[in-house]
Structures are given as structure tokens and as C-alpha cells.
Amino acid sequence: MKDLINKLYRNHSIIYKGLLFIGTIFLIVYLFPKSGKFKYNFEKGKPWQSENLYAPFNFAVKKTDEEINKEKQSITDNAVLYFNIDSSVETKVANAFQTQFKNIFTDSIAEFDLDNLFNTGNKIIKELYQFGILNEDYKFSESKLVVILDDRVEKNKTLFSNLIKQDKVVAVIDKELSNQNLLKYKTSFVSLFFDLVEPNLSFDKSTTDKVLQEEFNKIVYARGSIEKETLIISKGEVIEGDKYQILKSLQSEYESQVWNQLNYNWILFAYTLLVALALLMLLLFLRKYRPDVFENNTKVTFIFFNILLMVFITTLVVNYNSKYIYVVPICILPLVFKAFFDARLGLFAHVITVLLLGFIVPNSYEYMFLQIIAGIVTILTVSELYKRANLFISVGQITLIYIIAYFAFFVIHEGTVETIKWETFIWFVLCGLATLFVQPLIYIYEKLFGLVSDVSLLELSDTNSKLLKELSNKSPGTFHHSLNVANLAEASANEIGANAMLIRVGALYHDIGKMKNPTYFTENQSTGINPHDELSSKESAKIIIDHVIDGIEIARKNNLPDRVIDFIRTHHGTSLVYYFYKKEKEQQKEVDKLNFSYPGPKPFSKETAILMMCDSVEAASKSLKEPTSTKIDAFVENIINKQIEEGQFLNANITFKEIQSIKKVLKHKLANIYHLRIEYPE
Template sequence: MKKLISYLYRNNSIVYKVLLFLSTAFAIVYFFPKGGKFRYDFSQGKPWQYDNLYAPFDFAIEKSEKEVSDEITQITSSSKQYFLFDNTKVDEIKSEFTQKLESLKVSDSLSSQDIRKLKKSGNQLINNIYRYGFIDDVSKNKLNKNSIVVLRKGEVIEEISYQKLVQSKDILTKINDKFVDYEKSYGKDYIFEVLSEIIQPNVSFDAKFTQKELDEILNDISYTKGMVSKDALIIQKGDIVEGENLNVLNSFKEASKSLIWTKSNYNWLVLGYTLLVSLALLMLLLFLDRYRKEIYLDNSKVTFIFSNVLLMIFAQTLMVKYNPDFLYVIPLSILPIVLKAFFDARLGLFTHVLTVLLLGFIVPNSFEFIYLHIIAGIVTILSVTELYKRASLFISIAQITLIYMVTYFAFSIIKEGNISNIKWEYFGLFAVNGLLSFLAVFFIYFYEKIFGLVSDVTLLELSNTNSKLLRELNEKAPGTFQHSMQVANLAEAAANEIGANSMLVRTGALYHDIGKMKNPKFFTENQITGVNPHNDLAPRDSAKIILDHVIDGIEIAKKNNIPDRIIDFIRTHHGTSLVYYFYKKEKDKNPNMEVEEKKFRYQGPIPFSKETAILMICDAAEAASKSLQNPSAQSIDELIDKIVEGQKGNNQFINSNITFREIEKIKKVIKGKLMNIYHLRIEYPE
């Protein structure tokens, strides 16, 4: 047991990675929709690439979405419209009409016979109007005059032509026609007024009952239109997948899912997904181990990468489960943007491609999905640069969104053969995708705080010479500050020349000597009075003060919350080099004693990246150039060659992944910059 605990303790980093690997794989498989993958891949308008396909079982041929939609439209347009006929309202109108006529007094204008005649004619008109019913125009529910409607008179149902129903626009005409020949104007006007007032619609559209009947009919719609028997030929090799062939293949695909992927083989399905996910994550770990060793050894960074992959897969699978129509709303381009901001383009693209390939197993139209997102990921890597510039991210995301739209447009034309069936709403989804991609800025800020990473935006803030720490350096050690500025300019130019991270190396150069603030007068660049305090110290004590500026710088940086990525420049800018001046002085002082070299050598580590190697070269070159009495092109050239060869001879660059060719380019840049700095102007006559 003790041996096991001891082994786990010694290999805690590997144990952590194994646990991270297993938990991430489990989470991804858990999120994945548990459905089988159809064994054949086919696209509309493309030839069938496999051998002749025969049905392995009986299955029904499903109607296409268009066929079902057309059938629903036809049923809806031809469905019966139900109306309620109100008998009580007819009786009320007749009763009210009779009362008004009975209250009419016999006069010179109207005799009792005239009143009886008006009453009879009025009742005839009411019966005529309400024979089939009086409906208001607003209740016609988009019917034409030849439409057949159904009247519900209590328990009695009667089908009639819609044109038989009286509408409000016809009422006045009917009243006028009925009494046009009546000779007495007083009676005519009175009856016209009475009937116009009391006659009201008694037929209303029964929306609830109509919808109920329509739903019952729609529920009885058959979604199949035939059968394919076992061993029947489905499609021949080389046939074009379109029309009926496409419909039968889609039916076979759906039938296969329902018959093959059942609970009995659920465990095999999960095993298959687990193997595929594990392989993808293993490839990511192997990539980090082989090409990004410094990231692989940092468990925090590995956790960060795996967490981002899991987050993207989680968001996409949620959309697949709940609404696949909005599949392209999820901004997967955030992943390469974030990884490129903190690491590099190659890692960002590699991780993005693996993530998209994993998602390809669960999304519809997987080839289209994979192609779209991989192309978008490549454009993201190529276009997203200098995130600290506000316009840069906006332009890059606009380019990514345009690529999405163009690629989808091309796919649609290939599949449909024209643009009439393109789903234009997808262009809106891509626009939303672009807007959501701006969340990358939020994620970058959030990850900086959680994982202690550094992006270009943070580097820009740190490189501001008005920041608290750099302002303090300028006040306490102005010579060191000017030295740091010169080194930063040299390092930035060199980094640009070989394609390294210029913003990172510039920021590292500005902070690499902040440890000199503790004892600024012990460094020559700050000795403005000409008094050298080292004259009063033993060489060993002087060397300790010089060596300690690295440790002091690390302590000051940590106290001021400077990111580790910048502190790395403080640690490595002298590597394991020797403070040769005081070492030689100690040897000369004690020629008969063996001098302990360790006391005069920096603790390191040596540079482990191109950027830290650039700083080491530029720092030594700038400092040494100050010792030249009469700077010339030849003396500068010889000095830089001597410094770099000495660093190479001391194996200071073996861990920095920098080539001899790149070192030569750096030397050339430094020589050119220093010659410009020390170039003397012509002497003007007095």
C-alpha cells in the first residue's frame, strides 16, 4: 500500500491527467444524444457510391415533408366550416317586430288594414332573411360564395352553400326591395326604420368545433405511402439519389434507427462512442506531449484546454437535442480564438478540428457541418490577430460570418440545383453566430482570472509605461528603466523578424530587470555620480547583489500580480550564465585559492521559448554595447557575434526551440538597430 501511495505521489501529474482524460471522455459521452449512426452516407443529387442496396427487412415508405405539408394544406383548405344557428334570436326579433307594429296607431296616414299588411310583409321578410341565417361579413372566415358550410341548429346539422346566408351588406337592399312598391311613404319609412334596427345576425362561425373536426382529420393522416419488402432492391450502384430514391433511402434510414438501435445494444453504442471520444482526446494529449511540452507539463493549462472542448461540445449537443434547426447558432469559432489568444494558432486549429470531428457523429448533415466549421476555424486562425485592437476582432468575425454564408450557399446550390429551395433563415443564424462570437472577449478575460493565463489584451495593459510598477522602476532606477526600454525595442524587432510573439517579448523585456529597484545604485546604469559602491565590497558580496536581482524581481512581480508568463522572462534572462567580472576579480584577489564558481553563477533556468531566448540575446547585447568606447559597425558586429557565440557555447539555447538560422536573423536585427542608435550625426560648422 505504501509503495502504491509513493508511486502515485511521485507521478501525481500523470495521475491527474489520466483522471482528467477519463472524466472529460465520460462527460462528453454522457452529453452525446444516444442514437446510432446510419451505415451509409448519401446526399441528394449525388450518385449512390455503394453496391446495390437490398432491404434487410420490411419497412414502410414515408412521405416526404413536402408531401405531408401539401396534404395538410389541401385538407385544411377543403375542410368543412361549422357555423352556429341561433333560433332564439329569430323568435326575439319577430316578437319585437310584432310589438312595434301593434303599438302603431291607426291614423289618416295608416289604416288598420295598412298596419296588418305591413306586419304580414315584415314577417315574410324576416322569415326570408332567417330561412338559412343572417351572418355578419366579418364571420365569413375567407369563404367564397360557392363554399359549402355546415349549420348547427341545436342537434340538427345542415350543409348549405355559403351564398345562401344573408350578409349585412344585403339587408338594406332586401328591405327596400320588399317595400319598394308600397304606396304610402310614412308606412314605408317606418317599417324600413324598424326592420333596420331590430334585424341582427344569428349565424356565427364556430371556430372551436371547426378546429376540433379538422384536428381529428389531420390525426388520421397517413405518413406512409407504401411498403418495401425484405430483399427488394432499394437502389442500384451509380443511381442518382433524388426523387423517389431519396425518399426510400430516408425511410430505410429512419426504420434502421428504430429497429437496430434499441435498448438491447445500447451498451455497445455507448462503447463505440467512448472509444471514438477517447481516441480524439488521446490525440490531443499526444499532440501536447510531442509539440507543446511546456503546456503538457502544466496541468492547469491542460485542464483549461479540455474544459473548453467540453464546453463547446456541451453547448452544441444541447442544441442538437432541443432544436437542431438552430445548430449553426453556437459560435464554435470561440474555441480557436481563445486558444490562439493564450497559446498559438497551431494548437487552436488542431483542437478545433478534433472538436468538430467529435460533433460530426451526432449532428444532422455531418459532412456539411464538419466542412463549414473546419473552413471557419481555418479562417479564424488566419484572420484573428492583435485582439487588443478593437477593429481587429470585428473585422475577423465579419470575415468568419461571410465564410459561413458563402460555404452554406455553395452547399445548398449543390444539393438543390438552384437557389429557390435555399433556407434563407440560415443566413440569419450565421449572423447571430457572428454576434455571439464576440463573447470570446469575455471568455478571455474570465480565463485570465481563473487560470492565470495572459492574452495580448493583458500584455498591452502591462506594457503601458504609466503602469504602477514601471512608473516605480522609472523613479527608483531610471537608468534601468531606459535600459529596459532599449531592450524592449530590440527584442520586439527581433521577434517580428522570426515570427515570434512580439507583444509578449516586449512586455517581458520591460519587466525583466525590475529586481534592480531594490539596490539600484549597485548597477552601473544607475550610477550617475560616478561613485561605484562595489569598490567597498568583496567580489563575492558584489556578485550576490547582482545575482539576487533576479530573485528580487520575481518577488516584486508576484507581489504586484504580474502573470507567470512575464515572470518567466525575469527568471531566464540571464539563464545559468556567470557573473564573469566579479568571478575574475575574486580569482585575481585569491590566486592560490579555488573559487567556488556556483557562488558567481545565476540559478536559471535557461530560456525555454523563442521569446525568452530573444530577450537573453538582446539584454546582453544592449548592456555590452554601452561599454564600447568608439562604437563602429565593425566593433558592434564583433561584439554581438562574441556575445551570442558565448551564450551558445554555454548551452543557453538548447531548450528554447530556436534555430541557428533564427539566431542569425536576430543578430542581424540587433546589429542594425545598435548601429542606428550609435550613428553619429555630421558635425555642423559653427
């Protein structure tokens, strides 16, 4: 049992990756749409490239969206409007008219006119309430059929134009008075009816909508059927008109039928295999070409998390409305990976993610083509993410590529630009704006996963930062040395294509441990007093060696990233504090080298190896007396060759050719620092 536990502990990293691999596969497959995939790809207006296609089963030919929308519009145009009537209003108004009429029209009016006026008033009431008076000014077509309901029972049918709007009451009064030659009483009549008339019709929206929906439900979405074994399309035949609609119907029917039958488990298994293959390719890529990333479980988790996040967001958008699919900023993925790793890994992971998304999105070929091209443009254009102008320019280029590619695809499919959906271009612009969110996202990822981007490195390289200010105050000589090393290391990194920003930051902080005992290091001894004179060689060596440990402690206390701390740990490798070792050896025959050796580890990357070379060369260059080009060349060669002989670079992925290039840079830089001139003959 103990052996099993030890074995599991030794292989915990691989076990974790396996669990992460399986978990990611499960989640991605779970997010996939629950449908099969039609095995044929086809496009409208293009020839059928596969063999002759026969109907595999009976299926209905669906109407096009245009046909269905046309039917719905026709039903909407001819839909009946329902109004509720309050029958008591007419009686109430008639009774009120009889009462008020006697008060307004006195006996001084001729009896004939009085009777005529009274009868005309009753006639006006009957005309106003024949169908009813509307309570609002509804904007319906005059030719719309109206059903009037009294307590939910149909009472009358008419056209909407026959219903009286409140602003038409005066016109009805005017018409009736004119017919009876009683216009001289118009003012009194209008005043009377203004107080009496009440609306009695209100629009019944719920009933109208319910009846309309019932009519929609009667729509037949199929316009025929295809029998099994019927030839649908022949090889080379152009896909257009009915042929295209039949193929679309078969595709829809096939996908729903396949998933709902007994093949469910097989399709699920097939999806799992494809997703596993895609993610396995990513893991194999990391293991072969990015072993440092593969060995770091946090970084592998970060990569898988981002891929899963993109699949999740895309699934949400597709389930909501697939027309918004291009709003999802997929190009954030290569930007993030390039910021934390490199362009090659960013592009590879982006392609894998787009291939997975092909199972989710409609028009998968078009989508994958657009996203892969956009990803390539992202990788090629964004060179320095920490420069805001570069990001804005790149986002503009990405958006332009989206628009051009979509326009080309649309013309290929439709053969015209007249029906192009211009709103899609707005989605691309929104996608570009969403891509700008990469800056705060990188900051969030740095805090969550403990990673370091160029943006953070730029902030750390500021010599006005708290820690570097403290270094310059406590150890001015060390600070000046660190600046010189940073310049040498940055130039060397640029020469061989290493991460210049990272190595500059590493160089600025590599000696911060000297702040603990600054006067024990020669560059800070301004008074001419050397405290080592009062110590034994072993004690002096310990103080010198401890600046590495002290530096790590200070760095962790100030929350410096691990990638920067690596430079502090490795900048002396396992080398000897040679001066005190030699001094001790002069006094004793047997000397333990471990007491005079740095704890290591040795440099394990190009950047840490470069820093070790530059640090040693810059520090030792202070001892050169009357430097010449010849002396500097020999001096650089001796120091770096000695480090090679000691095996300090065995763990770093740096070649002899690159070391030669670094030597050349250091020689040139030192020559400039010491202002060497050509030696003229005497």
C-alpha cells in the same frame, strides 16, 4: 501505502489528464443523438456508389415532406368551421320588436301598411336569425362549410356565406322593404333594428382545431412497403424520384430500429471508441508538438472545455431545430485557440471538433466540408486578433466562404437554383456576427483560466500603464534600459518567428524589481554616489540578485500574467553577478558561487532566451568606449557565446542557427544606436 501515495502524487498530472479524457468522452457520448448511423452515404441525383442494396427487413416507404404538406393543406382548406349559437337571442329580439314597433309606428299610418310593416319586421328577424349573426368579422372563405352547435349539439349546417355579418344587416332590411314597397319607412326601420339586433354566433376555435387535428392524425405517412430481400437499388443507378425516397425511408427505419434493439450497448461502445480516438489524437498531438501545453493541465482543460462546449451548443440547436445549425459560430474555436496558442493547434483542434460534430448534424459530409474550409480560412486570414479591423474583415471572408460553399452544394444536390433556400444565407450572416463575440469571450477566458492573449499583451505594452509609470518615476534609467531591451528583443523575435508581442511585454517588465532599491543599479545613479562602496561584495550581490525575487513579488501584486512573470524569473538564468564575485575572490581564496548566482530557472522558451541575450548585450553595451563595428561584433559574440558555454539555453527550444540570426540583429541594431559610420582610410 506511503509509497503508493507518493507515486500517485508524482504522477498526478497524468492521472488528471486521464480523468479529464474519460470525463470528456462520457459527456460527448451522452450528448450524441440516441440513434444508430446508416452505413451508406448517398446524394440525390448522383449514382449509387456501393454494391447492390437489398432490403434488410420489411419497412414502409414514407411519403415526402412535400406530399404530407400537400395533404395537410388540402385538409385545412376543406376543414369544417364550428360556431356556437345562443338560441335565446332570436326570441329576445322578436319580443323586443313587438314592444318597440308600437312605440315607433303610430296609428296615423294606414292599417294595411302597419300590418305589412309588422309582418315584414318579423320576416327580417327570421331571415337574420335563420343561421345567425356573427359577433365578429371573421376572414374565412365564403365556401367554407359551417356547423352550428347549440350547447355542443349540432343544430345546423350551412356555408359560411350564409352567416350574416353585422355590416350586412342593413342590406337585409333594405331588400325586404324593397320587396314590399315600404322603402319610405327605411330610416325608421333601420333605427329600430339598430337598437334591437344582437349577434348570436361565436367561433368555436377549440372544437375547430380539435377536429382539424383529428383529421391530421388520420394521415397515412407511408405510401407502400418494401419486403425483405427486395432489390432497392443497383450499383451505378442514379438516385432520384422513388429510389431516393425509398433510401431515405430505409435510412430512417434502420436508425430507429438499430438503436431500439439489443445492439444499444454495442453502438454506445462504438461511439465511445470513436470519440476516444479523436480526443486521443489531440492529446498525442499536444504531447509531440506542443509539450509545453501538454504539461500544463490548465491549458489542456481549456482545450477540452471548448471542444465540449461546441458539441453541447450544437446539440442544443439540432434538438431545437436543425435548420439553425449554421448559426452556431464554430469558427470561434480556431480563433480562440489561435489567440492563446498558435494557428497549427487551433486548426488541429477545430478539425477534431468538426469530426465529432459529424455524428450529430444532418448532412454530415456537407457540414464538415463547410466547417473545415471555414476553419482554414479563419486561421489564414486572422493574423492580429487585437486589431478590430482585421477581425471584421476575416468574419466577412468567413461568411462569404460559407455562402459560396453552401450554394455549390445546393446546386450539386438539386441541379437548379430555383428552389434555393435564401433564408439559409441569413443564418450564415448571423453566424458571422456571432463570431464577433470572440473578443469578449477571450477576455472571459483570460479571467477564468489565467491565460494571456495578444489583446492583453497589447494593453500591458502601454507605457502609460500604472506599473510602467511607477517604474519610469522611481527608476528612470531602468525604464530606459527596458525600452531599449524591448526594441532589441522585438526585432530579434521577428527575425526567427518567435512571439514578438509577448517578448516586448516581457522586456518592459523584466526589471521592475529594481524599483525597490533603484540607486543600487548603475543606470539609476545620477549623483555619482555608489552605495555599493559601503557594502561588502556579498551584500551587494544579494541586493542585485534580489531584484529578480522583488520583481516577481511586485508582478504578482499587480496581477501580471504568469507568462510575463516567466521573463522576470529567467532573464538572468543561473548566471553569476560576475563583478562582485570577482571582487570577493580577490579578497578571499574560497568563495561559494551560490552566494553570487541568480536563483534561476534558466530560460525555457525562445522568447525568454532572446530576452536574456538582449538584456545582457544592452546593459553591457554601456561600457563600450569608442565603439566601432569590429568592437560591437566581438562584444556581442563574447557575451552570447559565454551564455551558451554556461548552458543557459539548454532548456530553451532555440537552435544555433536562430542564435546566429539574433546575433546578427543585435550587431546591426547596436551599430545604429551608436550611429557608427564607415571607417575611411587615412
